[in-house]
Every structure is written in structure tokens, then in C-alpha cells.
Amino acid sequence: MNYLKVAVGSCNPAKIRAAERAFKKVFGDNIRIKPVKVDPGISIQPLSDEEMVLGAINRAKKAFEFIQPDYSVGMEGGLVKYSFGVFVKGWVAIFDGTKLSIASTISLPIPEFIWEKIASREIEELEKIMEELSGIKGIGETIGAIGFLTKNHYDRVRAFEDAIICALAKFIFRDLYE
């Protein structure tokens, strides 16, 4: 049986789950997901779209080099401050060895004080604040800030899953994007 090999540039169970579900939805059940621990080459807590995109691309490309799969996926979450507010969101990059596709997750507004604590380096990571607020240890590996702030009507896995499906559009309709 021929499997579609997908490398995920992370060992975070939420991200692995998101990739598995998204690829199964698009390509069917014959998927083999392989998590690969890689260094995204950015700061622990990305604070801009550019940094998140760079992190996602780095993760995808490094994971691809590692096992030469059919596709590799990089996911990077972070915070962004726009003129109209602060948001938590994520970016996804998919790489097939030649072509790269990126897409973002939904964005979710977060309180300004969280941004200030992180931007001032008082706290290193969003996950630490969210663990304190939610009382959930390792929240980044499960529902994430998105799950907590939406009272589980939406969560991190679904956010990345949706973004991966969107990023796959470029590979589903290759001709259109040429």
C-alpha cells in the first residue's frame, strides 16, 4: 500500500493531530504523519506575522530535509499587534520539495495586558500566562489560548487544521497557481 508521507516540523501533539486530520480530510486515510523535532530559527514567542511565517517555513523546510516526505508542514503560533488590536493567531507552511504554500489561522483578540507582559519580556511565552489564567498545564499542547478564550467552541487543533486545509489549496489546484 502506498502512503502519503507527511512530515510535521513539531512534536506538539496538537499540531500533529491537526496535520493528521487535515491531510486525511483532503487526501483520504492513507496518510503517514511523521513528527520531526526542528529548530524554527525564531524567538520563543513570535510577535509578528513575518516572524511566524518565517518560523512556519523554517519548520516545514527543515522537516522536509529530514525525511524527504511527499509534504512537510510547519506551524507557528504567536501574537500580533495591529493598529486595531492585539490578536493570537498562527501561520502554516506546506512544502513539497519545490513549491511552498502558506495560510494563516483565524485570529482571536486577546487582552492588551497580555501583549504588554510579553512585549516587555516580563513573561516569556503566551502559554505561561494562559496556564495561569486557565489553570490548565500544557495548554499549548491541547486547546491553546483559542480553546480557553472561546470556551472550547473552537480550539488550537481546529485552527491549525483549517489553516492546513487552506494552504493545501495551492497543491490541490496546482495548475491555477502556476
Next chain:
Amino acid sequence: MLAFLMRIAILGFFGLEWDIFVFITSTKQFIANGVTPYDTALSNPPYIYLNTPPFIQNWYAYPPLPLLVFSFFYLIYLALPLNGPFWERFFIKLPIAISDLLVAKISGDIIFEIKNDEKSANYIRKAILYNPLFIFIGPFWGMFDSIVILFYLVALKLLIKERYAESAFFYALSLLMKQITVIFLPLILITVKNRKTIREMVKYLIVVLLTTFLICLPFLLDNFWGFINQVILMHLERPPWGYNIFMFLWLIIVVLPIDLKSIIIFGISLDYLYQAILSVISSALLITVLLHIILKHYSKNHEGIAGIINLFHSSALMMMAFLVFNKVSNDQYYLYLVSLLLISSLLIDFEGYRKLANKISKFLTIAGLIAGFRVLLFIPPDILRTFLHLEHEQLFLLLSPMGGRISIIGIMTTLIAIILAGVFYVDMIKTLLPHLKVSPYIRVILRRISAARIGKFPSIVIKVIIKRMTLKKIFAIILILHIIISVSKVKGIHAEGNNLEEFELRSKSVGIYYLWWINPSHNATIKDGLWINATWTPVEGYYDLSYPYISQDVLEFQNAGIDFVVLDYFFGDKYAIDLFDQISREKKMPYIISFNLYRLRYKSDVSLLLAPMAPNNTYILGYYALKENTKFLIADELVQLTSFFSSPYYLKVNNLPVIIIRGISRVLPDWSIDGQVYLAYSLLDYLQVTYNVSEDNVYNFLSKRWNASIDSVTDILLFYPENYTSFIKSNDIIIEDWINAFNYALRVFWQGILNIVKEEAGGAYVILDWGRYYPPSNDSIYFSLDFNSSIFIPSEDKMSNINVSRLQVLTNKLSKERGGLSFVSVYPAFLVNPLEKSVVDNLLSNYASSWNLALSLNPDVIIIYSWNDYIHGAVIEPTKEYGRSLIESTKYYISLYKNN
């Protein structure tokens, strides 16, 4: 004085383990029993073989003088009230430290003699005394090349003084220490002939031969073939190695994910072919270039001081050419070049040679220490134990520094070492190339031939040959001759290649389980000691498996009627399989691999990556966490093994390679966040599949089922079982769901691994041995996996608390139901506690019962556990306690089984 004290301080503390073992053991054997290393080599005991790649015989391979020197100093050790391996090492290496000082002194004297310049003489003395390569190779490592250099330099110094007979004597001593100085003989003879007469040259040669012959004679008379094998033949057969022109190619081949052995061209493995081709090319190049340097030396001026300077210069070039083109260029050979370059640089006032010598000394010392992470092998086990409170084995297993073993540290450090060597190597080639121009030396040689009184006809013939010969032609002729010699060898390999057949596992076969004992040390203390908790004693004493042991064992298997070998494999020991594959081809003994998850604990670096986290945040070493990472680490390791499946001696069933996977029930629930989340998601999947619940509705379904508010994975984790015990109790629906989720996840986990292995191997015949059930136990999990046969093999986990007969019957039945071959294992004992006296007393009757049960089940295949599991007393290898009784009764039962 300072240089000497530095050396004295190092002597006892360091030494390359293998070489020191060889020197001390051969010296002890010689002094105590009059057994020479040539006798030992011919009797071919297993301990003279490396148990790491390339698995060759690597015993004492020098002329007799080093043995005599070592013996003299070892006798001093014996006469003094000093004891232990530290002092043994100290005295064995003491002559090397002394000779370092003498080399410095003689070099200074030579410079002063020729240049009459005390400043230059002092410079070279210091340059040698504080040279890092001299310190590294001699006092640190324990290689005696500085003694060889000392004798060679004394010979040249005497040549300057025109004391030819004494010079010849010392030159012979250098030859009697190490064969390598033979390359200088033509240069010396040419110099002597041109400074004096042909008669003087012949006299020189006679003194050399006579001295060599007289010292070798007792050894030759004692054991002619042992001597010839070790001193000459073994060196011709050595595989390419070291810092030579092909070193980058070796590295690429090691790093490439291609198994050269499995690529067969015209019936010859590519592995053999490329080595043979490179050996032929390198030797042809070497002979051509050496010949060229000899001819060029012949054309030079040999009179007065200039003649001596030319001799030093040609010797340096000769050594450089040797190191560039010879197929074996060990670290220690560079010591000769460094000495000759330093002396030549002062004699011909050429700064370039001095710079090159210094570069080689620095870079090679660093490279020599780090290549393959060898630095650890320079620290003897007794020092590790005394000063670092570490068992060598522990450190060794932790960092895997063994030369050939693939580890990231090994590859990276070898790569760095080769890059460092590359720095001076390029300089060496650049230095050598200008000297390889043919230039006008042919004319000079022709003129000298005309002047020589050798008769008109021979003179014309020699002139014609020399006129027509170019380096290219010489190279071509030598290359063709080499190829002709090599073809006969290749023919032999080719014939074997054509006879290779694929081995199929058939009904009524008997296999034997073969454990891999690798003692990481050749230190005599460990070698003569006991294996930890060993129950019986092997007839041959405690051993580490190496080529001869395994070969002898395979003959025993064949003699007893055993058809194949099951090789015990655990994480990272691929080279053990490499060695057996080589032996299987020679002895025509097929094999299969048993991937043994019980042995993980010995590989501590992987252990930590795979171990599950207990609720108290400690790791349970030797077990496997049920999570994604573990799955891929196990799958990757199994995929590594598929490279052996293409071996013609790897057993197949219906052309599918057979693999046993042992201990699959050692996968446990994990309390790390990753593990908990993995199981929580598995729970969701399990509920969706089992109760046909949609993804959107699964949280509602679970909320009702558990009578709780469940909106997300984190809510589920609030109900994660508290500990292993709570995984077993199924008194409420929540725990029951977790247990079912675990079973479901375990099935997905193992099926995922099996799918990966089968896909990578292009199909495989999988035999599962699941071991004792861990909580929660559920046979159906394993039964639903996609395997071909199952087997029961005893293990510590299983032997307490289970009904062995039930499992034997069950596994046998399972295989038959699947249409696969049925397997039953037999064993004389399996002692969890080595003092189970009742078992010990009734070993033979236990073994008989085990066979009777197996025969009554009439399986397709019987596997004997084991040949050498000494820790558990599961041994049929001849032992001091039971003699050959178990192997002989094995022979009897096998004939019963095969004859129905």
C-alpha cells in the same frame, strides 16, 4: 628534563586500549611461557580479533625487536615491588618516552654535525621534545615509532661519519622494530654506492641482512608461518585505512545511506569491488612514485655533506609519497615524516618543510584524538574506575565511541578529523608535486650507466628501457600487473557470488536464539572476570563475541542439525548483524533478526527518549511510552534493519523477509503531557469508531457518558487515571473507557509501526512475541494486529506469573489460524533468580520437558532459547558445569523432530 617529566606523568594514565592490550599480553606470554606473538597468531585465538568493524585479526604484526624491548622493561617492572595495570602500562611505554628524548638529541647532533650551528641544533631538539604529535603517538598512545626513528637516525648519523658497518647495523635494528623503514633502503644503498664503491654497498647490505636474519632466526625456527603471516602477509591483506588519498571517499561511503554489500555487479558485491579497485590504483601509484623518487635520488650528488643532505631530503619525499598513496596511512606513520621534514627544513634552509611539519603535528594530534570520538579509548578502564568512578562499559555505552560504530558523535568527529587532516594533506600534495617532474634526471642516469662498467650489451638494453620509460608507462605496467594478480581473487569471489541462493524458512526447521555479548574492553581485568550474574561458565571462559567465536559456534549449530540463527538485536547494534551476515555467507548459515525491546535499557541515550513518564515524573527506563515520538523512533530503528533483508542469507517465507519483534507489550501509558494528550485523542477516536459518534458530537456524547461537562481535550485530561493501578481497575465507566482507549491506541501504535516496516521493506513476514501483558491486559489487541505468526520466547517479564504451556499452545494456535508457520520455543532454563536451585538441579530434565511439549505441539518451526543467555542460565553452549550434555541432547531432539 621537563620534556621527560611531562612524558613520565602521562605514561601510566593513558594508552590506546587495544594496542596496550596487545603489547602487554604478548610480552607476558613471551616472558612467562616462552610463547611468541607469532605462536599466538597461528593458534588463532578469538581475542586477537577486533570485535568492531572491520572485525579483522589485529594482533602483534611487527618484527621481533619490539617484543624484546618490551620484555626487557617488563622484567624491570616484575623486579620492582609495583603492581597493577597502571605500572604495567608505565613500564611498557617507558622505552618510548626515553627514545623520544634520544631522537631529539640525535637530531640536534646531526644538524650540528652538518651545519655546525648550535642554534639550529637546539631548535630541532626543542621542536621534537615539545612536539604534540611525538607526545601523542608515544607516551600518550603507546606506539613505539619513535624507537624506530631513533635507530634510523643513528644509522644516518653513522653514515655521515662513514662508519658504514655500524650504520648498517642500526638501520637493521630500525627494520627489526618496524618494517616501514624498508622503503629507505634503496636510497641508503644508492648513497653508499656513490660515496664509496659497489663493494661497500654490498657489504652494507650484507650487514643489514645478517643482523636482521640473526635476530629473526630463533623466531623463524620456532614458528616459520606464524612469523611470515604476521610480519609480511598480514600487511598485504590489510583493508584500506587512515589518512590517505582516498580518505574523503571512505567518509562519503560511510555517510551514504547505501549498503554497498547489497549491490551486486557481475556477482561481486560493490563493497568488495570498490575496495579492490582503489587498492590496486593506490598501490600502482605508490610504486610508480617511489620508483621515481629512487631514480631521482640516484641522479643527485652523493658526495660530501651535500650527499647526506640529499639523502635526508629524498627520505622525506619518500615518506611523503608513502603517506599520500599507500592504502594504509596510520597516524603514527606521520611521525617519520615530521622528523625528516624538520631535519630537512634546517639542512636545506626551506621554511616550507618546517611549516608543514608543524601543521601536521598540530592538526593530526587533534584529529587523532577526536576521530570517531576515540579520545575515550585512550583512557584505560582501570583509570576510569579509579579516578572517574565510572565503569568503562557505562561510559562506552553512553557515548558509543567505538571506532566503526555509527553514531552521530562518531560521524561528526570523524568528519571534523578528516577536514583537519585535509588541511595538511593538501599542503603535502602541493609540496610533493613539484618533485614528481621527470626533469633532466634521466640524462644523468644515462651518463652514469655509460660510465659504469657493466658490459656493452646490458648497458644498451638498460639505456633503451630507461629512455623509453615514462612515469605514465611505468604506472600503466604496474597497474596491469596488479589487476592480473587481483583478478584471481575476484574470480574466487565471483564463483561464490554465483552460488548464492535465497534461503526460505520451511516446515520442520530448527533455529537457535543467539545473544550478542560484546565486552567493550579488551582489558585483561575485565576479560578474565565474570559477566554480571552469569549462572554457568562457558568452556572457553568468559568471552566477547568476535569472528572466530561466532564461526566456531555456527559449526556447532550445523553439527547439531540447527538450520538457522535468530540474532538478538537491540537499538544501535547494527554492526553486530553486519559481522554475522559476513559469517553467514562463509558458513552458509541463514539468519533472521529478532528486534528485542527487552534490551533497550542497555542503550541509555535512547532509553531516555523512549521511556514513559510515571505519575511521579520519573522515567521508567527499559519501557516505552505510548505516544507518537516513540512510535517513530521504534519504526525508524526497524527500518534501519530492512537493509539486511536483501542479503541472500536472510531467511524468507514466500520470499518475504522474516522478522521477530519481541516485547511489544512493554509499551505503557505515559503521564507526560504528550503522552496524556495522545491517549486523550485516542479516546476520542475510540469512541467515534466504537459508538459511531460524529466528530462534532463526541464531546456531548462523552459528557453524557461520564456524567460530566466535557468540552475539550483538556477537560478529558482531568479524568486521566492517577497511576498504573487505576488503569487496571475497571469499576467505573470512565476507567473502562481509558482502558479501552489504551488498547485501541496500542493497536494503532503497533499497526502503524508494522505498516511502516512492511512498506519500507516491500513486505515482511512478521512474527510477534508480545510478552507478559501489562495493564490493561487484553489479548484481542495483539490478535488484531497484522502479523503472520506469533511465538513465545521466555523473558524476565513473562517467567513470573504466567502459564508457559498455555502461552506456547496459544501462540502456536494463533499462527496456524492465520495460515502462518507455527513456532514453539524450547529452553533448558530461564532463571529470573539465578539461585533457583530446583531448576539448576534439574536442568536436563527441564530441557527434556520443554522439548517434549514442543514435539507434542508439532510446530512448523522450533526455536531454541538460547545458545548463550548466561545471565538467565538459558544456555546450551558447552559449559564447565554441564559439559556438552545440552548440545548433545539438542542434537538428539532435533533428529527426533525432523524424523517425526
